[in-house]
Amino acid sequence: MVSRRTFLAGSGAVAAGGLGWFQTGSAAAAGQAGQASGQVGSGLVSAATESGGRRLLPSFARPKHLHYGDVTKLSGGDQTLLTTLQGVVNRSRPELYFSFSTMDNDGVDARWLRDSGVPSTRYADPLDLVAKYKRRIRGAILHDPEVPDSLNVATTLAGLENAVVADAAQAKAHGLRVVKDLRGMFDDDRVKTYRWQLTNLFPRCSHQLLAGLPPTMVVQTENVNWREIARETRQIRDESNRGTFTLDVSPALGQDVVYVRFQDSFGNDGWGPSVLSVSAKANGTTIATFAPGTPEEAPYLFDGLNSSIGASGNRFSDGGGYFIYQFTPPAGTTSLTVTVEMWNQYLVTATDTAPTRIEPFPYFRDYVVATRSLVSWLPPNGPTGDLLREHFAKVGPTTPYAGWFANDVAGEWSGVDLAAQGGSEVLPADFYMNGTVHSGVVAPISDKVRKFTPVKPQKKIYVTLTFGEGDNVQYCQRHMRDLWDDPRRGDAPANWTVSPLLADIGPGILSHYQRTATKNDLLVCGPSGAGYTYPGAWPADQLDAYLELSGTYVRRTGMDLVYAYNHRVDDEWVPFSEAIGRAYAKHTPIRGIIQSWEKGDLLVRRGGLPVIGNFSAPGKAAEYKAALDEHTKAWTGDAPLFIAGGVNAWSWTPTDVAELAELLTAPYELVLGNVFFDALNKVL
Template sequence: MKKKIGLIVGLGLIIVIIAVAALWLRPDKKEGIRWPQKQALPSFPPPADLLDLVSLNSKLIYEGEDPQNGQTTGKADGDGWLAVVGTDKAEELILDVKDITEVPTGDTKAAFNLSVDKFSDKNGIVAKLEIRDQKTDTILGSLEVSNWDFTQENASQTFEVPLTAPDSTHPLELRVFWTGKSSMKLYDVSFQSPRRADEVAMFESLRGVVNHTEPRIYDQDKSGTYWLDALGLSYTRIKNNWQLMDKYLSEVNGIVVYDPEVPDTYNLATTIAGLKNAIVAAPSLLEQLTSSPYNLPILEDLRGKFKSKLDVYNYLYDSYWPKTTHRVLVGLTPDLKTNLREYAMGIQASVVWLNPAVPEEEAILNKFMADMPYGTGLYLGWWPDEGTGVTKTSEFGLATVAADFSSNLSVLSGTSRKITPPKTPVKPRLENKVYVTYIVSDGDNLQYVEGSLPRFWETPNRGEIPIGWTVSPLMVDAMPGVLDYLNRTATDNDALISGPSGMGYTYPNMWTDQKGLDLFFSRTNDYMSRSGMRVLTVWNTVVGTTNPNVGKSIAEHAPSLLGFTSQGNTGVITVYKDSMPGQELQKGYGSSESDLTTYVESAMKKWDHKSPLFIGIQAQPWSVSYQNFVNAYHYFKDNKDISIVRPDVYFQLVRESNHLSIDSRK
């Protein structure tokens, strides 16, 4: 009996030892985060039941249109608070914000953005701006603004009021008094100071420490509460960010101090802090952080250790790159101290800012990228120059993921991975007509999806026309809940398709290892299948055609796709390996409403009316609105020769026209 017990105990110890060793040896393992080897980006734990909602803007902003800001006259007017002569009561407040404790102690300034509808023949005071110390009931700064102080009608103009802010025990009150002399709009009021910038940067690193075990802090500055509300996540607003330090102090091991004289030490400090569960702090904050009640130790002080950015990144490569993940490299300018940094810390990634166009910097960058897995590695963030940077990642078989201004990936990554792909509508009967499809570009950009796409998605008439919305297949990992929400709320006219070039932004023509390229498209096929996307957009530079080997790789390794587009601007359709149609769009990156119509009309001039003609137009969302697409649709609506369809239906028709199976999955 004793022998059996001993054997059982011995086996138990062996199992425990093996389990511990497996955890120790498994790459990229970090408490709270799951990162299976076949998964492109990690999954954070589910967000907390109640998230802390904060603002990490270097400016402390009070929006004019917020009805909670104590107004006693006027009304919200879309982008501000408007008071109209003859309609609204004069000699009243159009802003009265009390109990402000977030303004850092010391010299600062309040910037008031105002406009008047017209100039008066006779000058007069139109507004009185005031910042008060509520505790002592004293005015800290004030300014009277007259009608003739404005230089342009109906245009926002900034008026600054300098002041010295007391400590947080002296709450401030912010007041804008409207005299009624001219109709006036208040857009916003903001406070800005070097101290405020240092503080929000430090709180960003606190997010990195806190969110990797359980996402609990959400930054409202990118999209407000849009995604929280859409995904049913609860939150409470944090009035003063220092409350976070009090709440989460026990999770912080210490401080990494960067050197303001060598800006790139901020990237090194971020890398170190991610490994050590530390916060990154400017020297200006050390007295407060190392004193009671925080008493945090300085784990590493980078001041005076480096003479140049080259020294910084050589040191990072030698000392910390071996300890961080090699599956992702993060690229962030050291001037950008918020947004993606919390995510970089959470996944224990190295953070760099190296320009491939500078030989000395390129040599260091090459060392990092040579250590990354060809075909699956990702460069997350952005570049000093888009084309040069994406070319460099393509050279090493990597993909760029635009995400430098993504601000809540840790929270969004932890949302439910249950994604329900929508059904493709039944295609119309193929006729000898002109088939047009419209595509909105730039959806591979994760920060666009987080911050700008909601503006398009909430357009009241969305669904009026067939259109393709590019998004990233990486959303399966980075923001699965958002991807599922888009699928669930899409109309029958909305089709989600992949942005360039599948599992990240890369130029496939420039890849030198065919097996690595095949792997890239195989993973793209898997992620697109799970997300419900059937059409891929491929970029080989903004105006580049696709090489035959790339098309053949897509045909063989991404068979679930209906087809793909490329940027050749010729309209030529090629069928690869007798199974996969690819089209060089007639316009690959339109920038105006006229691009949506003139390229269609130009292509139609060569149409023989004896067979179908297929015209694909893609336009960027920065200067082309949803209404521009609607207008183009109605421009052609009465032309019986033209049928505008969504991209997946479009490629079904292309396939039928080329005698291919309508559904590539059968």
């Protein structure tokens, strides 16, 4: 499967049926009381009730003029300095904006800035903005480079103390007074570090949201020469090529360390390499032997952030992901071999140049600092998961957890499940940039449900295609914008999942998609409502609160379909219960549910609502069509058949959808989700 975290023009016609618009984005947000004293409530931007119902996420004042710069060439440390400065400055009114995709090639940040209509001034060197706004901050919180998690503690303190996050060298270079020096305060005990923060800082924080951000990130080294060692040239997904392979990586010998990378030889279908055992020999002598996921692996796993451990104990990585092992052969080694048991679509390459480096993770910190939120990074299993559970217990039901979880796919499943058990929905936002600006932009949001022409169900196979990932607001901000700008968008019907919480944290983004949608684009609510969650994992006495909240947001944004998950039992996804269906029917104005992580066979009513399983297929158009033919081969043609097809947003584009549509001749009929569920309701 492809990780949801793998990544990071049409007619422009307004949707048929008329639009009812209201302005969203806080033109007079709370929290403009001048410089904050560090106490909760002083200058803090608060969630508020507005037209259309409750606002879940804090908003900011409408920006009047923005100072911006391209930070793509800066280190993660300098980006962190600027994003925490941005949080303090933008708390009262947004004035700082940064581009994380170069402004010179019309990157997404440039497009959103242009679309906002806010006047702006560009700085060739964005670090000049530190001097410009130095008087607006109290100084710097120094994190400890030897203890990565101290960066998150420093971020929490920066919000409370109106300071920036810096290391000692940065503070000296910019002449910043040291407000708090965290060096030497913490050690490698992550639980102890974040427990100290929960005890000592949480009482001072805003409790409107919890944040989860990695303290560091892996940055690619430039100009690395990778040598190909082995490649599977067939699209194999069934382990039929499983075997033990001895790979000669001697051509990569040169420097002290050799790095061996495993990635997907077919990055568009989600069946990358699986490795079950590894050993290495230098001049015939064993220098390493280990199994993935064990303590013995740790010294050799250079980069496993984009991989996961499977049920068999195998390490795998799909799509655009990879994992890298490092080996240090003795001086004078002339022969280095690596023996692995592996299968599926592998591409193995090697180099003697360190391919990545570790830097501070800067993203979304402006929003965390501006809202004075507590930020941590606690993997959701084991002792760290127990502490994360305590975090959820300290906030009220439906308090959002914004950011993400460690350990890729496994971390997603267990993290979202843990949050749901604690009564919190998840806002995937760890790569959401300039949140303090986007949440303040005033833009028209339609609350009118899209009108359509119903069809009388005939003896056809009705197919509706849905781009996933829309609960992920950074996807909506970044990758979806690139997909949306595909010139073939609108050539074929497609549903686009988006987060209704964009009405708070990115009204200009949501408004753009509403206003530029063609007649063949339908925005639907991403999993599983107002924030990503598994409804079946919620405490029974709190689920109604989440679905009431979801009802508020789908009404505010005119959505009447939801793409949803439920929860897992014994590693299997469980269909929605009758009780959950009734709760959706009672609290949300939806006409149906597409349930994800299903094989396309589910078709039931729950609470009177049709629930249909999501059908997914690997490959692009021709392979997808072949999978549809195989899936529907038992259809007799005596009655309509309905297929809710999933579209992989990380590997498909509207051009791919248009190519598939050309293949879906009779008896197939491709329709939008509203037409699909209207017809389904008539026959189910």
